[in-house]
Amino acid sequence: MFDNDGTLWIEQPLYVQLAFALDRIRALAPANPGWRERQPFKSVLDGDPAAALAGGQKAILELVVASHAGVTTEAFAQIVRDWLATARHPRFLRPHTRLVYQPMLELLAFLRANGFKTFIVSGGGVDFLRPWSEEAYGIPPEQVVGSSIKAAFELREGVPVLVKLPELEFIDDGAGKPLGIHRFIGRRPIAAFGNSDGDLEMLRWTTQGTRSRRLGVIVHHDDAEREYAYDRASHVGRLDEALDVASLAGWTVVSMRDDWRRIFPEP
Amino acid sequence: MFDNDGTLWIEQPLYVQLAFALDRIRALAPANPGWRERQPFKSVLDGDPAAALAGGQKAILELVVASHAGVTTEAFAQIVRDWLATARHPRFLRPHTRLVYQPMLELLAFLRANGFKTFIVSGGGVDFLRPWSEEAYGIPPEQVVGSSIKAAFELREGVPVLVKLPELEFIDDGAGKPLGIHRFIGRRPIAAFGNSDGDLEMLRWTTQGTRSRRLGVIVHHDDAEREYAYDRASHVGRLDEALDVASLAGWTVVSMRDDWRRIFPEP
Numbered sequence: 377m378f379d380n381d382g383t384l385w386i387e388q389p390l391y392v393q394l395a396f397a398l399d400r401i402r403a404l405a406p407a408n409p410g411w412r413e414r415q416p417f418k419s420v421l422d423g424d425p426a427a428a429l430a431g432g433q434k435a436i437l438e439l440v441v442a443s444h445a446g447v448t449t450e451a452f453a454q455i456v457r458d459w460l461a462t463a464r465h466p467r468f469l470r471p472h473t474r475l476v477y478q479p480m481l482e483l484l485a486f487l488r489a490n491g492f493k494t495f496i497v498s499g500g501g502v503d504f505l506r507p508w509s510e511e512a513y514g515i516p517p518e519q520v521v522g523s524s525i526k527a528a529f530e531l532r533e534g535v536p537v538l539v540k541l542p543e544l545e546f547i548d549d550g551a552g553k554p555l556g557i558h559r560f561i562g563r564r565p566i567a568a569f570g571n572s573d574g575d576l577e578m579l580r581w582t583t584q585g586t587r588s589r590r591l592g593v594i595v596h597h598d599d600a601e602r603e604y605a606y607d608r609a610s611h612v613g614r615l616d617e618a619l620d621v622a623s624l625a626g627w628t629v630v631s632m633r634d635d636w637r638r639i640f641p642e643p
Numbered sequence: 644m645f646d647n648d649g650t651l652w653i654e655q656p657l658y659v660q661l662a663f664a665l666d667r668i669r670a671l672a673p674a675n676p677g678w679r680e681r682q683p684f685k686s687v688l689d690g691d692p693a694a695a696l697a698g699g700q701k702a703i704l705e706l707v708v709a710s711h712a713g714v715t716t717e718a719f720a721q722i723v724r725d726w727l728a729t730a731r732h733p734r735f736l737r738p739h740t741r742l743v744y745q746p747m748l749e750l751l752a753f754l755r756a757n758g759f760k761t762f763i764v765s766g767g768g769v770d771f772l773r774p775w776s777e778e779a780y781g782i783p784p785e786q787v788v789g790s791s792i793k794a795a796f797e798l799r800e801g802v803p804v805l806v807k808l809p810e811l812e813f814i815d816d817g818a819g820k821p822l823g824i825h826r827f828i829g830r831r832p833i834a835a836f837g838n839s840d841g842d843l844e845m846l847r848w849t850t851q852g853t854r855s856r857r858l859g860v861i862v863h864h865d866d867a868e869r870e871y872a873y874d875r876a877s878h879v880g881r882l883d884e885a886l887d888v889a890s891l892a893g894w895t896v897v898s899m900r901d902d903w904r905r906i907f908p909e910p
Contacts, residue, residue: 563784
């Protein structure tokens with residue numbers, strides 16, 4: 377089980393999905409005139425996303441839910457693919473799908489070559505991840521667990537579609553990760569890989585007990601030169617309690633600076 | 644995508660999971676003295692399950708939720724396995740896992756041998772199905788979509804467990820089936836197999852559109868001698884609207900009496 381943001385791909389300076397949400401809010405603004413007067417939308421449209429995100433978890437959820445709803449699931453998948461094809465990371469100026477971690481790609485391939493089945497367990501949206509997870513990681517849609525908003529079954533001119541609704545369904549973070557794994561997958565993992573406190577419960581649940589051997593791994597972002605350095609004080613991907621628990625629990629902490637020869641794939 | 648009850652295994656005279664729930668209510672009764680005075684529990688404990696089930700969907704859900712909650716997910720899986728090992732079908736006097744349909748086992752194997760991935764999409768409980776789906780059908784837990792009650796992550800003496808709560812989470816039936824497939828699996832199926840109106844939306848969603856070839860199949864229970872004959876008036880596995888839509892939609896209707904040489908595996 378692999379966390380995605382900060383474990384398989386870059387999560388700084390913003391979660392990629394949040395950058396997508398902000399672009400989508402701008403694109404949807406003409407059809408939503410009320411947003412000009414209402415936070416957190418107003419700050420986004422005024423060109424001050426930092427002010428919008430200062431509203432914390434509540435503001436972020438509001439932006440994500442509003443920007444991800446109102447379309448069919450098939451249309452949304454296409455919107456995600458189109459955005460990823462053109463968006464560029466502000467520092468590395470590459471498509472985000474080229475800012476996946478090369479050592480993790482090698483690890484995924486190594487595990488699969490040895491009979492393991494690989495899964496993503498992300499706090500990010502499952503409908504945001506699935507359109508590209510197979511191409512980027514070799515992980516098919518049905519092996520992605522993530523957060524979601526609700527959807528409804530509708531007949532549109534006789535054609536059945538699923539429409540995404542502006543209502544939160546499930547947050548696959550913290551204790552939500554073991555619950556999400558149980559609900560979607562139905563087995564306790566053999567190995568779990570994360571990089572933040574949001575992965576703590578998943579790591580604990582994976583490595584508990586002594587009846588069988590399990591592996592817990594934390595990717596530590598300590599390479600400001602080649603990527604970013606952050607842990608305890610970070611607003612994105614905060615790693616604090618899990619770092620303290622790691623040595624006691626026998627989890628492996630990977631230093632991106634010392635242990636990784638290469639961070640991203642060849643351009 | 645395969646419906647389970649009535650499509651892969653027997654569902655008469657009671658859904659197997661409901662027979663399990665009734666046995667479990669009896670087993671839990673000493674710890675729940677209030678049940679002796681309260682419907683639908685009272686009728687079950689008085690030896691009149693038919694009266695309990697006359698309360699319809701509401702009574703059935705109450706029995707299922709009460710009988711499935713209060714234990715860890717791992718303990719529940721063991722309870723299901725233990726029950727299946729000893730319970731017998733009232734007419735065929737065989738374990739329920741030996742009342743799976745032989746032609747469907749052959750179809751599952753044929754599809755997998757030809758590169759398809761096979762899934763269960765059941766109105767039944769996902770935690771009830773997963774402990775035995777791989778042994779019975781060759782379908783691993785992560786390829787089972789189903790209904791669920793909520794669960795909570797807890798540390799019990801420092802050990803993380805997931806505890807099943809007496810609260811409904813998701814009903815994977817009717818329009819819930821395409822929604823469940825989208826949420827758990829994230830792709831539209833190539834083929835869908837069902838036997839009741841609860842499969843109608845799944846069949847519609849699977850076979851809509853003309854861009855690619857899709858298959859919809861309905862198993863029709865018309866063999867009272869070797870199994871059961873029921874469709875339009877049945878309380879369990881009612882097949883009415885879907886039968887009317889089938890020819891218009893181009894779905895294949897399989898007659899168990901005429902098309903199946905054998906119903907169950909060799910004893």
